[in-house]
Amino acid sequence: MAEKITTASPAPRDHDVIIVGSGAAGLSAALVLAERLKVLVLAKGTLQSGSTAWAQGGIAAVLDEGDTFEDHIRDTMIAGAGLNRQETVEFVIERAPASIQRLIDLGVPFNREHEDEDSDGQKETAGRDLHLTREGGHSHRRIVHVNDATGWAVQAALLKAAEENPNITLLPGRACIDLVTGRHEEKYSGSGRVWGVYAVNQETGAVETHIARATVMAAGGAGRVYQFSTAPRGATGDGIAMAWRAGARTSNMEMMQFHPTCLYNLEVKNFLITEAVRGEGGRLINPRTGARFMESYDPERLELAPRDIVARAIDSEIKRFGLDYVHLDISHMPAEFVREHFPTIHEKLLGLGIDMTTGPIPVVPAQHYTCGGILIGLDARTDLPGLWAAGECTESGLHGANRLASNSLLECFVFGDAAARDILACWDDLDAPPPIREWDASRVTEADEEVVIKQNWTEIRRFMWNYVGIVRTTKRLERAAHRIALLGQEIEDYYGSFRVSTDLIELRNLHQCAQLIVMSALKRHESRGLHFTLDYPETLEIARDTVLVP
Structure with missing residues (x-):
């Protein structure tokens, strides 16, 4: 559809870079850019409503003495069924430890192996202090986490830092419609040069035109295209669709990951049971036969096989036996161990009448992650001049045909940082925005049939x-x-x-x-x-x- 044109007053333009999305990728980019530039961050809902805050498991990084970058790279390539791009996998994994350190510096309270109180009441750690758990597809323990609510802790730390930065403006309640491109301007006609976004102010209903020299798309995935998904309500593929309409290529959009273990409950939708439950000993059981069934599908890795294999195994059991769900059972582990490792899940399930320390959890697969998206390079550039992208809305080459558990947040940090540093490096070569014609709502009416x-x-x-x-x-x-x-x-x-x-x-x-x-x-x-x-x-x-x- 052609853009609507008018001479309406534009939104304030006292910023250099626009970032669409206030999750891990967007805020990571914003914090680096704000060292030199004025940054505007737009969020469709609240600043905390993206997918980052929903992440339970953790962040994958080589931190254990027995682990290596080569092992993590191999595990990622195996999970991705060889569709990954080797240079991208190496690029991300080699930067993982530094990403974890930046989060620690921001105050993310990752779980630690041993904590003692010093004389001032401050916690100090002994030895290799970060507690590492293991998830499906990983050959080592390499998942750093904050109990079973890592995403929430990461989001809180990033948001606090952004709120305290005078060069960052956070603007929630803006639903972006389309990218502003230069195809109406003679100099940029047909180039697809991006100058920002048109966005609806959800409070007033007015369409605002936000213009900047550079734009970073970090709007998340498209999980809500499916009836059953662990993704938040706002994961409607906005960034992917906007970039496509503006002329950017997409890659591997058929690769939609289904998480094997979403809680089966008719009253509660989209509650994920983290992969770490299986990593810490959880077993998948057919409720009709009472048998552990992963031996028939992946006898070597069992419940710790990659997600695509486990999800298909559960789907097969459900269809073969006419089940509504299968059981995930960790009740054979000590009750205190389960409560300590999974406090959020344990409390949530207790409220639904399920005690995971004494009995199984009913689970089914649900859409979980968009592995394809806007095609980007190692510098996070898209096909469109002036547009960078990072996070779940992209296809960077990291995940291939199946994302390895806990590589998603990692990708956000690495490519958010990469986008910001590339923008800073080429800043002096970027043109200032030309006069932009505004959105025209003069010929539309209120919807008569919602x-x-x-x-x-x-x-x-x-x-x-x-x-x-x-x-x-x-x-x-x-x-x-x-x-x-x-x-x-x-x-x-x-x-x-x-x-x-x-x-x-x-x-x-x-x-x-x-x-x-x-x-x-x-x-x-x-x-x-x-x-x-x-x-x-x-x-x-x-x-x-x-x-x-x-």
């Missing part, structure tokens, strides 16, 4: 779950593509006729991401990692990315 948005949202998420889920076929994918095409014109007509709202923006982006996922899945004629299709069950000898060009 039920249309709700209906389309529900329909997309349901057929994506049924047709583009853990196990796929060409026929199912074609059915999904047909429904996407039918909905496309209806959504665009609605978007072009009525005043934009957050719900409408999200529906448009969900639809766009669903289309990209299905297009990518239809192009991959093999089963690799997270993309498993009954029509092409074999894995090809050479791994190739699925790159889509607008």
Whole structure:
């Protein structure tokens, strides 16, 4: 859809860089940029409502004496089924220890092995002090964590530092619509040069035009395109869809990770049971037979196999035996051990009548992570001049066909930092923004049938779950593509006729991401990692990315 043009008053423009997203990737970039530049951070909801705060497990880094970068690289490549880019994997993993140290410096209270009180009441540590846990696909204990609520602690520390920085402005309640590009300006016509974003002020309903010399997209993944997902409500693929519409390529969008163990509860949705439960001894059991079943699917790694293998195993057990769920059982471990390692999960489950110290947890797979996204390089640059990207909205080459547990937050820190440092390095060569024409709302009206948005949202998420889920076929994918095409014109007509709202923006982006996922899945004629299709069950000898060009 063409941008709407008017001469309305612009939003204040006293910033140098705009960052879309207030999670780990966005705030990591902001803190580095703020050493020299004025930074504006836009958040769709609250500043804490992104995916970062939801992360339970931890952050992977080589810190143990018996571990090596080579081991972590190998584990990442194996989990990613060879689709990873070796240089990216090395780039990220070699920077992991430094990322952990920066978080410690910011005050993240990672769990430690031994803590003693000194004479002043301050905690000091002895020996190798960080407590490391293990998760599926890892050959060593290398997960640093804050109990089972690592993401919340990291988000709090990053946000505190950003709030205290005079060069950072945090602006919540802005739902971004599209990137501002230079295609209307003669000098930049057709170049796709990005100058910022159009965003809805959710309090006033007005569309603001935020302009800057550089823009960093860190808007998270597209998990809510599926009916069942551990992702927060706002994970609607906004950054991926906006970049695609502006002309950026996407890569490997078919690689949607399903977490094996989401709590099965009809009253509570989207509650993740961290992989660390299996890392600390949790067993998967068929509730009908009472047997531990991972021996039939991956006898060597069992419950610690990569997520794609465990998720398919659970899906197979559920379908073969007509189950609603399987059991995850850690009750054979000492009760105090379980409460100490998983206090958040233990308390949440107790409130639902489940005591994980004495009995099993009912679990099912659910969509968890978007491994594909906007194609970026090691400098976090996209195809579009003036646009960098970091975090779950990107495809950097780190995750390949399946993300290794606890590599996600790590990617955010490393590429948030990379984007910021590349912007600083080329700052003097970046043009100042030209005059930008504003958003025109003069020809639109208030929506008369909000039920249309709700209906389309529900329909997309349901057929994506049924047709583009853990196990796929060409026929199912074609059915999904047909429904996407039918909905496309209806959504665009609605978007072009009525005043934009957050719900409408999200529906448009969900639809766009669903289309990209299905297009990518239809192009991959093999089963690799997270993309498993009954029509092409074999894995090809050479791994190739699925790159889509607008």
